[in-house]
Amino acid sequence: MLLHINPSSGVPIYLQIENQVKHYIASGAMTPGEALPSVRQVAADLRINPNTVARAYQNLERDGVLQTVPGGRTYVAENPTGLLKSEKIRRLRPYARQIAVEGTQLRLDPQEIIDLVWQELNALEEAHERHSDLDRKAR
Amino acid sequence: MNDIAIWTEKLVKVYSQVKAVDELSLHVPRGSVYGFLGRNGAGKTSTIKILLGLARPTAGQATVLGFRVGHDQVAILERTAYVSENKALYGNLTAKELVRFTRGFYPNWSDDAATRYARSFEIPMDRPFVKLSQGTRTKVYLLLALAQGADLLVLDEPTTGLDPVAVDEFLRILGQDVVGEGRTVLISSHQLSDVEQVADHIGLIDHGRLLLEARLDDIKSQFRLVTAAGNALAQSRSTEVVSVTSDGNFCKYVVRQNAEAFAAELRQQGATVTDVSPLGLREIFLEMVRKEEVCTSGNAAGIPAAVSSSF
Structure with missing residues (x-):
């Protein structure tokens, strides 16, 4: 690490x-x-x-x-998703609010803001796949 | 008081009519790395001298590790290690001789620790102290402090005169060997970046007075620079405004806490808040010292005066 x-x-x-x-x-x-x-x-x-x-x-x-x-x-942790859904949403909400506020202040369209979040999610997913590929090759 | 390593109440030291220390009330938590900050002449070394019994306070009281300063001085010195600014030790003695000389003073001395740290710090034990680099001298001090079994390390400007590699090595040793096991470290310094890296608590003094004392993480989470376009707001209901500067179109506010509530207040007044951003220790230090100067230069109204003077 x-x-x-x-x-x-x-x-x-x-x-x-x-x-x-x-x-x-x-x-x-x-x-x-x-x-x-x-x-x-x-x-x-x-x-x-x-x-x-x-x-x-x-x-x-x-x-x-x-x-x-x-x-x-x-x-x-083996099971980092052990939290209740409502608790996860509670923790994430401040970040969502910040994105909404900042995006609106910068005069971005709602769709542009949502696209941006999608892009970040996709980037994480791609990184995840790359790592599992590497793991498979290492074995 | 067991959780407080150093406690002072309204400590005063007057040198020929100059107040070097002015009603200083410090609280250094046990086990913390406490960055004691201030510019040159702010009163840091005077305070340290009082705590170690090297100077008598004009007024006020203090305890170190639960022992009263001026009454239980031997008990304090047995448990405290002090690295002075100029790092002077008997220059002709080698590190090995310094170890032999020092060990007799301390009931909790450990020869094992001395040998272990001499090896891990890679100190040439057979060279005279004067022939060692500043960085290695600092390590000799740390070795003596650790072997002494000190509960409190007082480091006065420990990184002054060290090259960047030696500073890096010093910070590594601090994190790896010095901090922990309930040991308290007081670092007096104006090298803000070094302190920012290792300290968990901060005490900021100027003109002998305490301007700010808090956990460093809390300071960083709370201080904010708020930039807004529109009318200047001189006073706030929701927070303490540390400073205001304005160029006529934009105002920059430094607030001590509740930045979100303050931004909402600005919006209510018709201003457009363009940015709320965190501040580094260096900027906070400068803002606090400057604020002190505005307030002490006779402008009782402090904040509005800062607005008008910068137009």
Whole structure:
């Protein structure tokens, strides 16, 4: 898992880590059951505070994205979709609202806004297929 | 008070009629990496000297690791490691000799730790201290602090004079070996980018006074730059406006929290909000220090004055 952070951006470092881990999983670059590097390892690699890495891991665990087993290792959760549908929608709604507000302010048509989301979904799906192809070839 | 490593209340230090520290109340949580920020002469080193018993406060009180400053100083020094700005140690002694010399002062000293860190930090233990690079000197300090079993590390401008590679190595060691196990690290610095990378708490001082103390993540999630076209809004009901600048058409506001509510307020007033964006620590630092100057230069009305002066 290769993470990249920009400490001087206005986005808190723990959020940058969370978003990248989620992206890795959504695009299939990381698969359920796969182990993540230790908090201390990530902190040393990125030259950041281990407390910050721990916070990101804890949040991801709370969201059901990661699982920590007794003994300390952290894995990509086997069943990250265990949440209720209503809960998933509740979590996604702020992002949908932001897209709607920003898009409208930029005077984009509703269809253009929706197309944009479709394009991002397709890009993720393609990345996912590429990774499964690579996996198959590796076996 | 067990969760607070350093606590000060209305600490004051006056040097020949100059207030170097002015009613400073700090709260450094145990286990945190606390970035103690301020420009040169802001009062950082004066504060540190009081905490270590190197200077007597003019007024106020403080505790370090639960021990009262000025009363239980030995208990504080046994548990605290201090890396001074100029990193001076006995220059003719080698790192090995410095270890032998230092170990006697500390009841919790660990020879195992000293040997282990000497190896992992790749310190040439047989060379005189003066012949070591600034980066290696810093590592010698960190080795002594870790072997001492310090619960609190006070690092005064630790990255000043280090080249970028040495800074990178220093930050790596900090994350890998120093932070954790409940150890508290206070880093006094004006190298904002280094602090931004490792700190989880920030205390920002200027003219000896505390301007801002909070979790760094909270600061970053709350401070926003709001850009709007339309009439300037000098005061806000929903948030604290840190600064306003205007070129006549556009206004830029820095707000401390509730940016969304503030943007809604602007829209209600007929302004068009064009952007709400986060700020880096450097920009927040500059805004807070500037705000302080506007307010202390005699403009009691602070915010409207900043608007009119920039037209």
